[in-house]
Amino acid sequence: MENLIEFISSNLQIVYIIILATFVGVELIKSIPAVLHTPLMSGANALSGVVIVGAILVMLHSDPTDYLALSLGFVAVVLGILNVVGGFAVTNRMLEMFKKKK
Amino acid sequence: MENLIEFISSNLQIVYIIILATFVGVELIKSIPAVLHTPLMSGANALSGVVIVGAILVMLHSDPTDYLALSLGFVAVVLGILNVVGGFAVTNRMLEMFKKKK
Amino acid sequence: MKIGVLKESQNGEKRVALSPFITKKLVEKGFEIFVEKSAGENSLYRDSDYKEAGASLSTKEDVFKSAQVLIKINPFDDEDLKLVQSHHILMSQLYHKSNPELIKAISEKGATAFSLDAMPRISRAQDMDVLSSQNNLAGYKAVILGAYEMTKIFPLMMTAAGTITPSRVLIYGVGVAGLQAIATAKRLGAVVEATDIRSETKEQAESLGAKFISVDNTGEASEGGYAKEASEDYQKRQKEAVNESLFKADLVITTANVPGRKAPVLITEEQVKQMKNGAVIIDLAAAQGGNCEVSKLNEKVIVSGVKVIGTSVAPESVSTNASELYAKNIYNFIVHLTENLKFKWDLEEEITNETLIVQDGVQRKK
Amino acid sequence: MKIGVLKESQNGEKRVALSPFITKKLVEKGFEIFVEKSAGENSLYRDSDYKEAGASLSTKEDVFKSAQVLIKINPFDDEDLKLVQSHHILMSQLYHKSNPELIKAISEKGATAFSLDAMPRISRAQDMDVLSSQNNLAGYKAVILGAYEMTKIFPLMMTAAGTITPSRVLIYGVGVAGLQAIATAKRLGAVVEATDIRSETKEQAESLGAKFISVDNTGEASEGGYAKEASEDYQKRQKEAVNESLFKADLVITTANVPGRKAPVLITEEQVKQMKNGAVIIDLAAAQGGNCEVSKLNEKVIVSGVKVIGTSVAPESVSTNASELYAKNIYNFIVHLTENLKFKWDLEEEITNETLIVQDGVQRKK
Amino acid sequence: MSVTLSIIYLIATVTFVFGLKRLGHPDTAKSGNLIAAAGMGIAIIGTIFIHDLEVPTIIYVLIGIAILVGTIIGWLIAIKVEMTKMPELVSLFNGFGGASAALIGIVEFGNADISATSASVVATILAAIIIGAITFSGSLMAFGKLNGSVKSVIKIPQYNIVNNLFIVGVVVLAVYMVAGGIDSSLLLYALLAGGLVYGILFVMPIGGADMPVVISLLNSLTGIAAAITGVLYDNMVMLVGGILVGSAGIILTVAMCVAMNRTLASVIFGSFTATAGPEGVNKTMGSIKSTTASDTAIMMNYATNVIIVPGYGLAVAQAQHVIHELEELLTKKGVNVKYAIHPVAGRMPGHMNVLLAESNVEYDMLVEMEDINPQFNNTDVVLVVGANDVVNPAAHNDPSSPIYGMPILDVENSKHIVVNKRSMNVGYAGIDNELFYNAKTAMLFGDAKKVLTDLVSELKNM
Amino acid sequence: MSVTLSIIYLIATVTFVFGLKRLGHPDTAKSGNLIAAAGMGIAIIGTIFIHDLEVPTIIYVLIGIAILVGTIIGWLIAIKVEMTKMPELVSLFNGFGGASAALIGIVEFGNADISATSASVVATILAAIIIGAITFSGSLMAFGKLNGSVKSVIKIPQYNIVNNLFIVGVVVLAVYMVAGGIDSSLLLYALLAGGLVYGILFVMPIGGADMPVVISLLNSLTGIAAAITGVLYDNMVMLVGGILVGSAGIILTVAMCVAMNRTLASVIFGSFTATAGPEGVNKTMGSIKSTTASDTAIMMNYATNVIIVPGYGLAVAQAQHVIHELEELLTKKGVNVKYAIHPVAGRMPGHMNVLLAESNVEYDMLVEMEDINPQFNNTDVVLVVGANDVVNPAAHNDPSSPIYGMPILDVENSKHIVVNKRSMNVGYAGIDNELFYNAKTAMLFGDAKKVLTDLVSELKNM
Ligand SMILES: NC(=O)c1ccc[n+]([C@@H]2O[C@H](COP(=O)([O-])OP(=O)(O)OC[C@H]3O[C@@H](n4cnc5c(N)ncnc54)[C@H](OP(=O)(O)O)[C@@H]3O)[C@@H](O)[C@H]2O)c1
Ligand SMILES: NC(=O)c1ccc[n+]([C@@H]2O[C@H](COP(=O)([O-])OP(=O)(O)OC[C@H]3O[C@@H](n4cnc5c(N)ncnc54)[C@H](OP(=O)(O)O)[C@@H]3O)[C@@H](O)[C@H]2O)c1
Ligand SMILES: NC(=O)c1ccc[n+]([C@@H]2O[C@H](COP(=O)([O-])OP(=O)(O)OC[C@H]3O[C@@H](n4cnc5c(N)ncnc54)[C@H](O)[C@@H]3O)[C@@H](O)[C@H]2O)c1
Numbered sequence A, B: 001m002e003n004l005i006e007f008i009s010s011n012l013q014i015v016y017i018i019i020l021a022t023f024v025g026v027e028l029i030k031s032i033p034a035v036l037h038t039p040l041m042s043g044a045n046a047l048s049g050v051v052i053v054g055a056i057l058v059m060l061h062s063d064p065t066d067y068l069a070l071s072l073g074f075v076a077v078v079l080g081i082l083n084v085v086g087g088f089a090v091t092n093r094m095l096e097m098f099k100k101k102k
Numbered sequence C, D: 001m002k003i004g005v006l007k008e009s010q011n012g013e014k015r016v017a018l019s020p021f022i023t024k025k026l027v028e029k030g031f032e033i034f035v036e037k038s039a040g041e042n043s044l045y046r047d048s049d050y051k052e053a054g055a056s057l058s059t060k061e062d063v064f065k066s067a068q069v070l071i072k073i074n075p076f077d078d079e080d081l082k083l084v085q086s087h088h089i090l091m092s093q094l095y096h097k098s099n100p101e102l103i104k105a106i107s108e109k110g111a112t113a114f115s116l117d118a119m120p121r122i123s124r125a126q127d128m129d130v131l132s133s134q135n136n137l138a139g140y141k142a143v144i145l146g147a148y149e150m151t152k153i154f155p156l157m158m159t160a161a162g163t164i165t166p167s168r169v170l171i172y173g174v175g176v177a178g179l180q181a182i183a184t185a186k187r188l189g190a191v192v193e194a195t196d197i198r199s200e201t202k203e204q205a206e207s208l209g210a211k212f213i214s215v216d217n218t219g220e221a222s223e224g225g226y227a228k229e230a231s232e233d234y235q236k237r238q239k240e241a242v243n244e245s246l247f248k249a250d251l252v253i254t255t256a257n258v259p260g261r262k263a264p265v266l267i268t269e270e271q272v273k274q275m276k277n278g279a280v281i282i283d284l285a286a287a288q289g290g291n292c293e294v295s296k297l298n299e300k301v302i303v304s305g306v307k308v309i310g311t312s313v314a315p316e317s318v319s320t321n322a323s324e325l326y327a328k329n330i331y332n333f334i335v336h337l338t339e340n341l342k343f344k345w346d347l348e349e350e351i352t353n354e355t356l357i358v359q360d361g362v363q364r365k366k
Numbered sequence E, F: 001m002s003v004t005l006s007i008i009y010l011i012a013t014v015t016f017v018f019g020l021k022r023l024g025h026p027d028t029a030k031s032g033n034l035i036a037a038a039g040m041g042i043a044i045i046g047t048i049f050i051h052d053l054e055v056p057t058i059i060y061v062l063i064g065i066a067i068l069v070g071t072i073i074g075w076l077i078a079i080k081v082e083m084t085k086m087p088e089l090v091s092l093f094n095g096f097g098g099a100s101a102a103l104i105g106i107v108e109f110g111n112a113d114i115s116a117t118s119a120s121v122v123a124t125i126l127a128a129i130i131i132g133a134i135t136f137s138g139s140l141m142a143f144g145k146l147n148g149s150v151k152s153v154i155k156i157p158q159y160n161i162v163n164n165l166f167i168v169g170v171v172v173l174a175v176y177m178v179a180g181g182i183d184s185s186l187l188l189y190a191l192l193a194g195g196l197v198y199g200i201l202f203v204m205p206i207g208g209a210d211m212p213v214v215i216s217l218l219n220s221l222t223g224i225a226a227a228i229t230g231v232l233y234d235n236m237v238m239l240v241g242g243i244l245v246g247s248a249g250i251i252l253t254v255a256m257c258v259a260m261n262r263t264l265a266s267v268i269f270g271s272f273t274a275t276a277g278p279e280g281v282n283k284t285m286g287s288i289k290s291t292t293a294s295d296t297a298i299m300m301n302y303a304t305n306v307i308i309v310p311g312y313g314l315a316v317a318q319a320q321h322v323i324h325e326l327e328e329l330l331t332k333k334g335v336n337v338k339y340a341i342h343p344v345a346g347r348m349p350g351h352m353n354v355l356l357a358e359s360n361v362e363y364d365m366l367v368e369m370e371d372i373n374p375q376f377n378n379t380d381v382v383l384v385v386g387a388n389d390v391v392n393p394a395a396h397n398d399p400s401s402p403i404y405g406m407p408i409l410d411v412e413n414s415k416h417i418v419v420n421k422r423s424m425n426v427g428y429a430g431i432d433n434e435l436f437y438n439a440k441t442a443m444l445f446g447d448a449k450k451v452l453t454d455l456v457s458e459l460k461n462m
């Protein structure tokens, strides 16, 4: 509890950002048709691949001789980019059915 | 332009907060029935009275001998609280019509 | 004021000018009502019903003796005229434009006569307008009669034993009767088409689900909501536009009239011969000379497989409703004309002025 | 295979067993068709139509001579029987349960006979089911007949001359005819009520907009979709439940039947006397003895102001459609029974088994 | 700042979000307002009491007095004023908020050592002053206009250009001050005056009917002013609350324009072209009020008794099925619905009966004229659909009218009247209808089928 | 961090918001996906190139290789896999994201001097590891289940308790490490292992039909892991992007549960009670698939040819007016709509004709069985409303069936079949209907009037 309070007070703006972003996420998704559930899940999944940014940072910051960190970072980047590219591509395919006619 | 960039980089989190709050405001109000336009305007008006917080801060920080600041602050608090109290009360009255029946 | 109700004498007529319900309302207002015996019989009103409503029942002669105002639906006949005296006020549909002898006879008696069919078509007269109230029922009954006479059914039906195509119904004249005919035929599931010389009827017909066959009517005009007589040119254009539908129709109902004139001939014998075998034509304008060349009033003529039925008596066949409505019209009319149980004789007033044909033996309208 | 079509001889009958359209279809399949002269006349089919469809026209005698299969709608009459020979295969509605003499006569001739009214009520037989196809039309026409006979109109109308209340229609028996009657009366704007011994008909009646009068039917059961004869107790309960509606009704249509039995009496004379003056009863079960005690087949009886019309001939009055559907039923039946223009005589098969009443002079069904 | 206060602000911010959210739905709007008010309350109390400043008692007393005075006045005004005066009241209050922001700016300008303060802080202070001033004077102007005390409408053709040049001038001055770090009260007051003048110039030419839109826009500006002040104090509740009001206000403004079938630009800049007023307004009869499907739907949703008056237009639009759907929906929501059938509605006797029977409206929902006329008194909303002559009071009032003497449906006796037709065109009798100009009447223009369908969707979403 | 990169991140964040927003509507979903992808692209490129670190070329090369390899593999998998395998693919990719987060955590744990680092940073690192591990193993488990490679479903009654105790243990360990500032790789690997095991334990008992819900939940967790990593690096795009995914994911998960008529709790904890499968599923015929009004509406909205098959249920529900409204609406949207009328649909000859005539359906929209049967091939969606026997393929296939030999409507030839009825109950003939178990068929349960009304509203909102 104390830690939490400390965190809040020292990262006040971050807390606001988290809360506001949560509201945005909720409001955006609140009422969408069921047929979009799967594509949306898939799209959100691709977005969660943003963790790749962290993986890249790990590699950028690694000492070129720290093989463990480097190889872990390498794997992290590969997995992250897989998540991103695969995620968006799959979502795109799922959305093929909503092509406009006429 | 430069100033803007400087502002952004030095207040990055504030910028995020502003952007996210804007999204929240927009998403919340996006599609509401016309009959609620006036009450909502009135409610939002009451909320804009949050400026009173600033007015109070002015007074709290004033030197008790700085009559100018004090009196300006005093007026600011009066006006601000008028906005808040009047705003919420008027809104409440407007919303009387939506009393649930049965 | 004493009001006498006569039994209708015209052949086939089943209506009566006053219903027991309205009799009661008049009696409550202070009118005295005398009803000829068995006058309501064919409209399912018993003499006892009238008695309960507060009327006195008697013979025709006695009715004429007791009452000052005499009401009827059809024009007064010779027998009636014998009994008419100068103090009598007669009310019925007189069709004074086509019945000059009758008007003359009444004038000679020195009596007074209102004609309900002369009611002006203005908003506040709508509740006294017997033409509307009766034509409305005629429109309904014409369709029922048609459906009864046909060897086909009206609606589309897709059944295990095959599909029955819907009947095609064509209505000439989209006045009161025509509109009700459209509505009734449509309800029963027919494909309905209609035509009229007045172009404002297009929207009206469509509002009831009919397809309107527009005929270019430049050069034709209507007067106060009524049609004028059509030009020859119009008639030609009409035939061209309508023939295709006519020759496919299973039932044709004609209601076209031009007030105060012979009804226009819209379907010639030649056209009838090109119609479908087994088609039926109901000519509601038969009494005014007929919209179909071959129709004869109250007869069923068969021309090359097409049954042509000339009739105007449709409202009689729904006599109960027809009498109710007529009685209500009469009631509204009497209430309008009187004050404290006395006639106002307000000749400036449009309704009185238009309907008062003969006053104390003087003919006011031609 | 040679098929002969006979002209209906029964009084008032206007239908014909085969239409030109179906004739053509059979001819295209390779059947030879012989039609008795003027057979289709009353259904608006001309002899020339049949000729165009590929049939030969001849006298009744010649038809019997040329054809092996003879088709008709009504049971074969004495004149027909004289011409029947042992090689003939007869097809019509024979009503074999109530016509033992006819069956005997056919057997004695050594001929073969199919009865279309014995068609089993199974899904795949629906397109050969003449009872359904004809009763359906009867239901429609009964309402038209009722509307024609009434002195009131069906729909509610609020007019300047007062409000006309809607007619109340009561339907007994919610089978094929009853349902179509409900639908038709409802379309015309009446307030429709219905009752039936089979409780599953409640939902069906309601699906067409009627109010269903439920009678507690514990103890009664139905067999294969048909009603069984009702117990006396049920009849009493039914009267109690329905009387209120009956006495308010303007039109009553009865269609209740129990297959192979006399129709149940649902309305006694005493009940009729309590009905509204001017009400109309159409008894479609009159040919099976009638659902109304006072009804007589093909007669209009008036009992204390109530018109009771016993009829079963309603389909004849829409003969064109009725003949079309009957013809389609016959077509499907013949196609079902034959292969390569020959009868299959598959007696194991339900439809053949049920409808084949007499085979080569041997009576198979009682 | 103390953690407690931070958390209080956080909570207040969250109540603002929820409050706004709930204000968007009629069922929850009231509670939304209260939630936001509660959040505001704790934010204010927290601000006063939670800090580690040494504040002399006198200041507390002053604050207390200020709050007490403001609360009492605000409360009294709010509860005393007539309902019809509400919009001007909102405008007035909004002006106060703006003034408060401007005053804060002025004080802070005085407190700060401008030349030593970072440009962004100075910019913030000046922005608060200018925006506060604009909203203050603009709101007062709007108040005056609604109030009727200010009537003049300027008619200079190049007005907009002048107007825009003026505000550009003000901004240039401000930028100059920021860039130069200039600490001049003269210039400050010039800025203040510039803001005040611009507020007036901005609102002056806009027509009275557009005032609500302007108020909403000004309100949004006040929010922005509050947010700017929030940046100044690094105060999150002001920042986020202000931004919420600012963004929601803009969206609301646009929505209001859409509902009025106008664009924001035409409201603000088109003030000169659109002075003629809505078309079809009859000069002698006054002006009409038009409404939307969503407003009508809400009115009906919260009504107890609703009467529908069908006329010929219903038949023309073939909207009988939709009206039945509407009636069923209302009934399901517990509203008493009836149809009032005039004997000559439509174009043939029984026209409405045929029409409504087709969509299976129960016969006992149809009530004859004589029976329904006494019931209008007791009716919350009358919905007239495609009827005209049969509800024309001229039949009672105007002996020269061709329909004089015809009995009509007395819809005027009900609380609200909504009339649906496509235009201000006349009906069968060819005469104008005073009912449409009645203060209780709102016109719901459009084809009956379309309008009723919209009504049904709106009702379903409630 | 450089300003440019900050701005790039800001833009990326905004694209995420817009992308998500647009993904919520079928018309804009595709562009939303592309917008978000573009934002992600610039964020990645920006991260690689914009910084002031001295990075040896080898590391750039490695990053390049990693990205190239990942992109190619991801792309290939995504475009090669069959449409029906999509959900498992999503699960797999999601697992990778989780793994990536966990790996980052491990590296950072190694880099940091734990005892000297602030507790909140350590907590962040450990949280990233645990959550990343759970999503990784959980997603793989879900992948395996959908895939069919993992079949076992644990049936220990007290399973949930064990399960919860386990995760509590893991959390306690983490708290212990944070509080004590303990820098033990052993404990770290224990934590990692704990997370991995819990992911498996968590997903194992959940039934296959509920997998999409679980995937969505895990996806939301990955978002949170990303956000935590963002906090670690004070990286806003990760923080905001992660939170967006986290909150949207939770809402989506709940929405999916609602659409399946379940609660989230029953999906996660009710795994043992609800093993029987939806009721009314016929053992020999396989399982049915049910759908929602909004899905059906979208399918029809994007269809070219739609055929409506009305049956007795339409009459029972008295939904004739609504179906006409639906048909009109579709027609207005450019869809070809027809009604297929089976000769014995309903309960009397011509039942459907009477019914549809009442709502004024044009006669030429009604097509007889023989004429429409060849057209089903060419039909995108068949909507069967309250019909049963007349579309029962047993009439063709099953000589023992009482309806064998009856001609039926060949709806099976169309691309999609949606069947509306209230339950799995039989029709007039009293027999089961294989059609409902067809892979192309989706059941849309509910009273026809209600369901069609919903369909109409959904379609109107598109
Ligand atoms: N019932 C009878 O037997 C009969 C017979 C003959 C004459 N009349 C006369 O007809 C009149 C009937 O009165 P009423 O009030 O029913 O009709 P009305 O006075 O003719 O008014 C109908 C109104 O409906 C509007 N309208 C037309 N189409 C519409 C659409 N698609 N959607 C929405 N609104 C539409 C028209 O205004 P917009 O153009 O602005 O939309 C019009 O003003 C009376 O004057 C009566 O005397 C009646
Ligand atoms: N047309 C005729 O002349 C005639 C005459 C007699 C018999 N039949 C027979 O009747 C059958 C007709 O076939 P059909 O496909 O039209 O009907 P059906 O096979 O009887 O099926 C109707 C289906 O509608 C559903 N339903 C009932 N009420 C509903 C409601 N309110 N909302 C949604 N669905 C509802 C029922 O399922 P749920 O209970 O699950 O909702 C039922 O399975 C054939 O077997 C035919 O042989 C026809
Ligand atoms: N406002 C009122 O008070 C009131 C009251 C009743 C009727 N009306 C109106 O009066 C009008 C006439 O009603 P009606 O039924 O008594 O008319 P009607 O019986 O005189 O004639 C019937 C119809 O035949 C049409 N007709 C005449 N000549 C024709 C031709 N050559 N070809 C085709 N059609 C032809 C007429 O236009 C009319 O529509 C209607 O529009 C009716 O609505 C008004």
Ligand SMILES: NC(=O)c1ccc[n+]([C@@H]2O[C@H](COP(=O)([O-])OP(=O)(O)OC[C@H]3O[C@@H](n4cnc5c(N)ncnc54)[C@H](O)[C@@H]3O)[C@@H](O)[C@H]2O)c1
Pocket (backbone or CB within 6 Å): D121, D122, D123, D124, D125, D126, D129, D131, D132, D135, D172, D173, D174, D175, D176, D177, D178, D195, D196, D197, D198, D201, D225, D226, D227, D228, D230, D238, D255, D256, D257, D258, D259, D264, D266, F347
């Ligand atoms: N599945 C098929 O192939 C098929 C084909 C045609 C008809 N049918 C069904 O067969 C059933 C009977 O049809 P029908 O019209 O030929 O029947 P019908 O003519 O034999 O009888 C008409 C109705 O009268 C009712 N009835 C009998 N005794 C009664 C009593 N005492 N009181 C009240 N009602 C009584 C019956 O229940 C029946 O509904 C119907 O349900 C029909 O749908 C099924």
